[in-house]
Amino acid sequence: MREAKKGQALADQQKSGERIAKVLARAGVASRRGAEQLIADGRITVNGKVLNSPALNVTARDKIMFDGSPVGEPEKTRLWRYHKPTGLVTSHKDPEGRDTVFQKLPKELGRVISVGRLDLNSEGLLLLTNNGELSRALELPSTGWARRYRVRAFGRITEVELNKLRKGITAEGVKYGPMEVEIEREQGGNKWMNVSLREGKNREIRNVFAAVGMTVNRLIRISYGPFQLGNLQPGDVKPVPERVLQDQCGHFLKPQG
Numbered sequence: 001m002r003e004a005k006k007g008q009a010l011a012d013q014q015k016s017g018e019r020i021a022k023v024l025a026r027a028g029v030a031s032r033r034g035a036e037q038l039i040a041d042g043r044i045t046v047n048g049k050v051l052n053s054p055a056l057n058v059t060a061r062d063k064i065m066f067d068g069s070p071v072g073e074p075e076k077t078r079l080w081r082y083h084k085p086t087g088l089v090t091s092h093k094d095p096e097g098r099d100t101v102f103q104k105l106p107k108e109l110g111r112v113i114s115v116g117r118l119d120l121n122s123e124g125l126l127l128l129t130n131n132g133e134l135s136r137a138l139e140l141p142s143t144g145w146a147r148r149y150r151v152r153a154f155g156r157i158t159e160v161e162l163n164k165l166r167k168g169i170t171a172e173g174v175k176y177g178p179m180e181v182e183i184e185r186e187q188g189g190n191k192w193m194n195v196s197l198r199e200g201k202n203r204e205i206r207n208v209f210a211a212v213g214m215t216v217n218r219l220i221r222i223s224y225g226p227f228q229l230g231n232l233q234p235g236d237v238k239p240v241p242e243r244v245l246q247d248q249c250g251h252f253l254k255p256q257g
Contacts, residue, residue, distance in 0.1 A: 017057035017059035018058065018059075019054065019055075019058075020035070020039070020044070020051065020054055020056045020057070020058050020064070021033075021035040021036050021039070021054045024044070024064070024066070024071065025133045025135075025136070026074040026131060026133055027072060027132075028074070028075060028110070028130035028131060028132060029066050029071060029111070030113060031113060031132040031133075031136045032132055032136055034113070034132065035054070035132065036054045038066065039051050039054050040052075044066055045064070046062055046063070047062055047063050075110075077129065077130065077131040077245070077253055078129065078130050078131075078239060078240075078245070079127060079129045079134070079239070079245050080109065080112070080127070080237050080238060080239050080240065081125060081127065081227055081229070081230075081232060081237070081240060082125070082126045082127070082128050082232075082236070082237040082238075083123070083124065083125065083126075083232035083233060083234050083235060083236050083237075084101060084118050084125075084126040084234075085123055085234035085235055086122070086123045087099065087121075088100060088101045088104060089101065089120055090114050090118055090119070090126065098120070101126065104235065105128075109128070109237070110130065111130065112128040113128070113129060113130075114135070115128070115129060115134075115138045115224065116138075116139050116147075116200055116224075118221060119202075119203060121219070122219040122220075122221065123218075123220050123221075123234065124219075124222060125222060125227065125228070125229040125232075126221070127224055128237070131253075133252075134249060134253065137249075138249070138252070141177075141198055145198065145224065145225030146196045146197070146198055146223070147196070147198070147221060147224050147225075148194070148195070148196045148223040149194070149195045149196070149205060149219060149220060149221050150184075150192065150193075150194060150195075150218075150220045150222055151192070151193045151194075151195050151205060151209070151216055151218070151219055151220075152190050152191070152192050152216070152217055152219075153191055153209050153217065154189050154190050154217055155189070155213050155215060156213070156214075157183075157191070157212055157213070157214055161212040161213075162181055162183075164212065165178075165181050165208055165209075165212065166178055166179065166181060169212075171208055171210070171211035172207065172211075174201065174207070176207070177197065177198065177199045179197040179205075180195065180196040180197075181193055181194070181195050182194045190217070205219060206219070226248050227240065227248075
């Protein structure tokens with residue numbers, strides 16, 4: 001009886017299909033949110049018609065195109081560690097014409113997306129994947145993964161101000177959560193610090209240090225959850241072994257429905 005119910009549920013799912021954004025994400029086109037933006041931009045067609053809303057379920061019988069190219073079947077989920085150098089934008093296209101991370105990656109990686117971002121002048125560990133669903137899951141604060149950085153900042157800071165950062169502060173109307181901050185050493189007017197946070201809002205570290213009178217002039221991400229920058233040199237990319245991927249991320253990869 002239980003097997004019959006499972007079979008019927010699978011048949012129902014195949015008949016009704018899945019949301020287009022989810023299918024695009026699993027195929028590595030973009031994250032689910034990014035897929036919705038592609039749809040809004042008119043870059044996705046289904047069965048020859050330009051899609052204008054993500055409120056559509058599709059099945060394997062539907063012909064899905066992205067910028068005129070067929071969207072293939074989802075590939076086996078993969079994850080890579082990449083040492084992002086400074087001077088690259090974490091974007092597939094930059095309106096200002098600046099070099100992007102994805103232009104510099106080896107062609108054999110195929111189409112990948114990043115887990116979060118590092119801004120133009122930041123460097124260090126950037127995770128890449130061919131699975132938009134996994135990218136989104138690893139970005140969520142609810143995942144609970146710490147992102148650790150080595151930060152060099154110019155200026156003076158007191159223990160009182162450090163404690164403000166440790167408790168969480170509001171800067172320019174944005175509320176930032178608590179972060180771990182420890183001073184490692186001083187170098188002239190600069191201080192090297194170890195910083196850890198779990199949320200990762202846009203330019204968070206730069207903004208909170210500016211709020212206490214310090215200017216961040218070097219920012220290196222050294223780990224993201226269990227994954228470490230290690231001895232990767234700028235521009236290097238290395239696949240995460242499948243066993244490690246399953247150990248650390250397997251619970252994010254379980255089929256839903």
